[in-house]
Amino acid sequence: MERGSAAKAARERTAGSMPSKIFNHKKDEFADKFNVLPFAVSHNLGEHPLFELPRLAELATTLWEMAAGKVVVQEGSADFGNRWDEIPNKALSLIKGIREIEQTDAWVLLKSIQEDPEYRECIDQCLTELSELTSVDLKKEITWMDGYIFIASPGAVTPHHIDHESNFLLQIHGDKSINVCDPYDRSVLFEDEIENYYAGDLSAAKFKPASQEKAYVFPMEPGKGVHIPSKGPHWVRNGGHYSVSFSINFCMRQTDVRSRIYQCNHYLRKLSFEPTPPGQSSMKDLLKLMATSRLSGGRASNKFELLRKNLKRLDRASRVFGKVVGRRVAPSTDKGAVSENEGAGRS
Ligand SMILES: [Fe+2]
Structure with a gap:
């Protein structure tokens, strides 16, 4: 045929x-x-x-x-x-x-x-x-x-x-x-x-x-x-x-919120803090969400924006925060920004 x-x-x-x-x-x-x-x-x-x-x-x-x-x-x-x-x-x-x-x-x-x-x-x-x-x-x-x-x-x-x-x-x-x-x-x-x-x-x-x-x-x-x-x-x-x-x-919605806390924790760990995982302290979670929402630059329009939009701003903010509290940023192990089509998520 x-x-x-x-x-x-x-x-x-x-x-x-x-x-x-x-x-x-x-x-x-x-x-x-x-x-x-x-x-x-x-x-x-x-x-x-x-x-x-x-x-x-x-x-x-x-x-x-x-x-x-x-x-x-x-x-x-x-x-x-x-x-x-x-x-x-x-x-x-x-x-x-x-x-x-x-x-x-x-x-x-x-x-x-x-x-x-x-x-x-x-x-x-x-x-x-x-x-x-x-x-x-x-x-x-x-x-x-x-x-x-x-x-x-x-x-x-x-x-x-x-x-x-x-x-x-x-x-x-x-x-x-x-x-x-x-x-x-x-x-x-x-x-x-x-x-x-x-x-x-x-x-x-x-x-x-x-x-x-x-x-x-x-x-x-x-x-x-x-x-x-x-x-x-x-x-x-x-x-x-x-x-x-x-x-x-x-x-x-719920997992998106947690993703922002994990992003915050990534940068806190780079400043040699031992960050509290999400769900263990509602006060700490709230502070991290407030910090990331101030840096988010508006509502995400797709998955890529949802997960990655904040990263550059968070990186810059963490360096400023590190200077204020006298912490050095650990050498980067980040693989760099990923594009929307990388990581096929093949199952
Ligand atoms: Fe998968």
């Missing part, structure tokens, strides 16, 4: 074909663990035609034409301990990379899939159901959201990392194993690693000997999924077939 006609046939099969219920769970079932611990979910999008390769190749072309940063193609081979900047991009025809993913040893990420109305409808339905399951009005609490599709060759690896975003990742085709740690376990995720992440080093969270021991391991197959809470360290290995996963990623 020709490329265009295969995609057209897939579109015809998908028109109005969303299942009446996507998640196989009861109201409030996720309320206790949501955004605290990882947990397994069951869904009805396994092998759904909306995620077949010809349709995804068409979606990728549309997204590429909108903005190059909406499509990322990288080498599939990596180690759990790799930094993002150690994984080379892959020069590959986008269509070939997706349609022949079984052989191309590649890893493809499609971002902003909600730009296509069919995927938008799917995401909207997911968010409506997830609001019921989590007992949180997600459409009100979410400050930024993006729908991703991950397409990966057999055996592809996603290195250990954390994301500011929370997500629900649903396996559509193929199998893989997802390892996720408790974001509050400081034996696998150190306080200064979180601070460095929020200061711009997207690979700051290091894989440790205890990580595998402590990980919750989720075997994925079509119909299974996982919730990864904000900052839950995770890493992934694909099984023996190509994999397609659909992920809804979102920032929430």
